[in-house]
Amino acid sequence: MIPDSLRKELAARVREAITPREAAVDIMKELQRHSGWLTDEGVEVAAELLGLSPLQVEELATFYEMIYRRPVGKQVIHLCDSISCWCMGGERIMEQLREKLGVEPGGTTTDGRFTLIPCACLGNCGEGPTMMVGDTLHGRLTPEEVNDILCAA
Amino acid sequence: MPGLIIDDIPVEVPAGTTVIEAARSVGIWIPHFCYHPALGSVGACRLCAVKLLDGPVKGIQMSCMLPVQEGMVVSTTDAEAQAMRRNVIEWLMINHPHDCPVCDEGGECTLQDYTIAGGHGLRRYDGKKRTYHNQELGPHIQHEMNRCIHCYRCVRFYQEQAGGTDFGVMGSGARVYFGRFKEGALDSPFSGNLVDVCPTGVFTDKTSRFRARYWDYDMAPSLCPGCSLGCNITPVARYRELLKIKARRNDGVNGWFICDRGRFGGREVNDPARPRAPRVDGVDVPWDQALDTFVLRLGELLATHGAGSLALVGSPRLPLEGQLLLARLAEIVSPGNVCWFTTAGEARGVLAALETLPPEGVASLADVRGAGCVVILGVDLLAEAPMMALAVRQAWRNGAKVYVMGISEWTFGSFLGISVTPVSSLDEVPPAERVKPVLIGNSRDLPSARVDEKLWGGARVALLQSGPNAVGAALLSVDHDGASLEELLASGRIKGVVAVEADIPGSWLAGIPFVAALDWRQTETVAVAQLLLPTTSWLEMDGTFINYEGRAQRFLKVMNPGIPLRGLDPTLHPPRIHRSVPPGGDLRPAWRLLAHLVERLGGRSPESPFTGRWERLRDLHPEGEGIMVYTHGSDSSEGGG
Ligand code: SF4
Numbered sequence: 121m122i123p124d125s126l127r128k129e130l131a132a133r134v135r136e137a138i139t140p141r142e143a144a145v146d147i148m149k150e151l152q153r154h155s156g157w158l159t160d161e162g163v164e165v166a167a168e169l170l171g172l173s174p175l176q177v178e179e180l181a182t183f184y185e186m187i188y189r190r191p192v193g194k195q196v197i198h199l200c201d202s203i204s205c206w207c208m209g210g211e212r213i214m215e216q217l218r219e220k221l222g223v224e225p226g227g228t229t230t231d232g233r234f235t236l237i238p239c240a241c242l243g244n245c246g247e248g249p250t251m252m253v254g255d256t257l258h259g260r261l262t263p264e265e266v267n268d269i270l271c272a273a
Numbered sequence: 274m275p276g277l278i279i280d281d282i283p284v285e286v287p288a289g290t291t292v293i294e295a296a297r298s299v300g301i302w303i304p305h306f307c308y309h310p311a312l313g314s315v316g317a318c319r320l321c322a323v324k325l326l327d328g329p330v331k332g333i334q335m336s337c338m339l340p341v342q343e344g345m346v347v348s349t350t351d352a353e354a355q356a357m358r359r360n361v362i363e364w365l366m367i368n369h370p371h372d373c374p375v376c377d378e379g380g381e382c383t384l385q386d387y388t389i390a391g392g393h394g395l396r397r398y399d400g401k402k403r404t405y406h407n408q409e410l411g412p413h414i415q416h417e418m419n420r421c422i423h424c425y426r427c428v429r430f431y432q433e434q435a436g437g438t439d440f441g442v443m444g445s446g447a448r449v450y451f452g453r454f455k456e457g458a459l460d461s462p463f464s465g466n467l468v469d470v471c472p473t474g475v476f477t478d479k480t481s482r483f484r485a486r487y488w489d490y491d492m493a494p495s496l497c498p499g500c501s502l503g504c505n506i507t508p509v510a511r512y513r514e515l516l517k518i519k520a521r522r523n524d525g526v527n528g529w530f531i532c533d534r535g536r537f538g539g540r541e542v543n544d545p546a547r548p549r550a551p552r553v554d555g556v557d558v559p560w561d562q563a564l565d566t567f568v569l570r571l572g573e574l575l576a577t578h579g580a581g582s583l584a585l586v587g588s589p590r591l592p593l594e595g596q597l598l599l600a601r602l603a604e605i606v607s608p609g610n611v612c613w614f615t616t617a618g619e620a621r622g623v624l625a626a627l628e629t630l631p632p633e634g635v636a637s638l639a640d641v642r643g644a645g646c647v648v649i650l651g652v653d654l655l656a657e658a659p660m661m662a663l664a665v666r667q668a669w670r671n672g673a674k675v676y677v678m679g680i681s682e683w684t685f686g687s688f689l690g691i692s693v694t695p696v697s698s699l700d701e702v703p704p705a706e707r708v709k710p711v712l713i714g715n716s717r718d719l720p721s722a723r724v725d726e727k728l729w730g731g732a733r734v735a736l737l738q739s740g741p742n743a744v745g746a747a748l749l750s751v752d753h754d755g756a757s758l759e760e761l762l763a764s765g766r767i768k769g770v771v772a773v774e775a776d777i778p779g780s781w782l783a784g785i786p787f788v789a790a791l792d793w794r795q796t797e798t799v800a801v802a803q804l805l806l807p808t809t810s811w812l813e814m815d816g817t818f819i820n821y822e823g824r825a826q827r828f829l830k831v832m833n834p835g836i837p838l839r840g841l842d843p844t845l846h847p848p849r850i851h852r853s854v855p856p857g858g859d860l861r862p863a864w865r866l867l868a869h870l871v872e873r874l875g876g877r878s879p880e881s882p883f884t885g886r887w888e889r890l891r892d893l894h895p896e897g898e899g900i901m902v903y904t905h906g907s908d909s910s911e912g913g914g
């Protein structure tokens with residue numbers, strides 16, 4: 121359930137935007153922060169707040185990699201899966217993560233701590249290989265660093 | 274006008290034309306999926322590749338995205354262009370489920386055609402295919418997403434053309450999905466066009482699912498009888514059953530699309546219980562006996578009560594041929610007692626409409642689409658003439674201001690996704706905004722919708738009418754002094770009524786000793802008639818309707834009459850007796866029955882229903898733009914070919 125207090129706060133943000141549509145990503149991220157992922161209810165609430173149809177919100181939500189329309193673990197790992205990071209050994213990092221976490225890309229660890237998502241791209245091409253854990257971006261990854269980051273996360 | 278050369282053919286087209294259209298104008302068809310003349314170019318499918326050999330642009334180009342320029346030399350047959358198209362096809366087929374045998378699109382599928390045209394027959398890709406879950410989209414549309422080639426035509430139609438907000442495209446990259454947020458019936462009253470625009474079998478007509486293949490279809494150019502707009506359609510039938518209806522392009526009228534009412538309605542023609550045999554006093558009789566009885570009883574009536582005692586009643590849904598023959602029959606048996614309208618109000622409205630039209634004339638649907646300012650005078654277009662609403666939306670998309678009077682601007686505007694301004698009188702529309710103005714009303718509301726010509730000089734007017742051939746009915750009413758049945762009955766003289774495809778309330782006929790009905794529908798009038806002559810429906814005959822603008826259009830026979838094989842009592846099939854017509858198929862067009870009666874009653878029946886001023890409709894072509902039979906101040910101006 122999305123609480124009324126959150127709805128009110130979000131409605132105020134929509135009012136501040138020049139057009140409601142431009143507030144859409146912001147609203148979806150807030151609803152995601154609240155539930156851990158953007159639930160069906162969240163899509164409907166966003167639609168109501170933005171004056172859009174649920175489908176119109178869904179079109180946006182499913183376009184963006186960092187809006188999750190399915191439950192995810194506590195931390196989401198986005199590992200860049202594009203050409204610059206491949207050149208710098210990104211695929212080896214993917215192998216390492218799969219092995220260490222025991223999940224396939226797209227999967228969530230059994231303890232619910234991590235979800236592993238390949239993505240293209242994180243806009244950090246000069247610093248490949250790159251991954252993002254939660255909101256923190258990590259570049260020039262080495263296998264040792266990956267281990268450290270996971271332990272600390 | 275830039276000049277260019279396409280496959281050695283010099284072409285001159287207006288600036289802004291794309292190469293794909295320029296090629297089409299000289300008969301060169303460049304394969305394409307995402308481009309659609311009504312939906313525009315997006316360059317998504319990459320199929321329309323051509324090679325520019327010389328001129329301002331060179332190399333492989335997408336012909337739908339390329340405006341013509343002076344001096345271009347285009348080749349559609351160049352080896353490199355052909356290879357590109359061949360590869361695009363192969364690549365689009367990578368994920369295709371190869372389920373043509375169980376796909377309703379099979380045989381009328383653009384993807385099938387181009388796959389074969391491109392020569393792709395052997396699969397080289399052995400990776401996994403992308404698959405999707407389908408959605409239940411309501412009673413009309415079947416969804417099969419695995420067949421999708423991501424051309425975006427459906428969403429461009431649904432959202433851009435039709436203003437729908439419950440269907441769209443989700444996801445990104447190779448995973449895009451065309452559907453709804455949640456399963457459920459599509460909201461748009463134009464949803465059926467998804468079936469026509471999708472170049473493959475993602476959206477097919479659920480109402481005719483698994484019923485027939487393209488090469489089995491009975492088809493002919495026809496018209497929608499759903500309202501007075503006269504949208505062009507191609508009905509599809511098999512074994513005497515109407516299976517589905519497709520839109521037929523007519524740029525002056527409906528453009529490329531039709532509404533869902535037109536597409537999914539009209540199924541009463543399939544009703545096994547509709548009038549199928551002549552009937553006298555509730556008993557089925559042979560045609561000869563029925564016609565003899567008709568002549569006999571009519572004679573008795575006229576002998577007893579005099580010539581003024583018989584009313585002949587047509588209707589706005591009766592094709593023009595029947596309306597004309599009804600007038601002729603009236604001249605012989607009951608001059609001055611013919612009418613084509615039931616209620617006085619309806620007759621007054623339609624007749625007033627003919628007089629009210631401003632000199633600038635009637636707004637066609639094309640005029641509405643191109644208008645700069647639209648005022649809707651109290652008609653719920655979505656309920657009464659949906660394609661007019663779609664035309665208003667196109668005007669709005671091109672920048673027109675839309676005003677509404679006397680209807681809920683919220684329902685109208687939000688349903689079509691357009692912004693509208695409510696006004697309480699025409700004067701409230703700022704004069705500066707009356708650019709290329711079009712007023713849309715309903716003849717029913719005249720003369721209250723009468724327009725001040727001085728203020729609204731230059732305005733074109735669209736007045737909806739009460740049926741697909743109401744203007745035909747009105748023109749004949751003027752020629753023959755036809756009133757309405759209501760008025761004729763009020764005189765108290767009427768002792769007999771011949772109703773030809775007319776919907777007369779049963780209670781009006783209660784005290785009338787002689788009631789004969791010619792109809793193909795099981796109506797109230799048919800139920801009370803002592804004498805019934807069953808007629809063919811508009812799908813089972815050639816005929817003519819005159820739409821609200823006064824545009825005469827021809828429709829052709831689609832199927833043979835008769836009880837559909839599907840509704841046939843199994844004991845009747847296969848037939849145990851030799852017969853030349855199928856069960857329930859011995860029906861005749863109303864105008865032929867009327868012509869026969871004219872002869873029996875002492876007149877001369879014409880070879881063609883079209884004589885005198887109507888003669889020019891004889892060779893009216895069903896695929897042209899029609900002939901305008903009425904414009905203000907004259908009734909003889911010729912419209913587009
Ligand atoms: S569903 Fe049909 S029209 Fe829509 S994108 Fe796919 S192939 Fe094109």
Ligand code: SF4
Nearest residue numbers: 497499500504535660
């Ligand atoms: S707008 Fe009227 S004529 Fe056109 S398809 Fe719909 S019902 Fe038929």
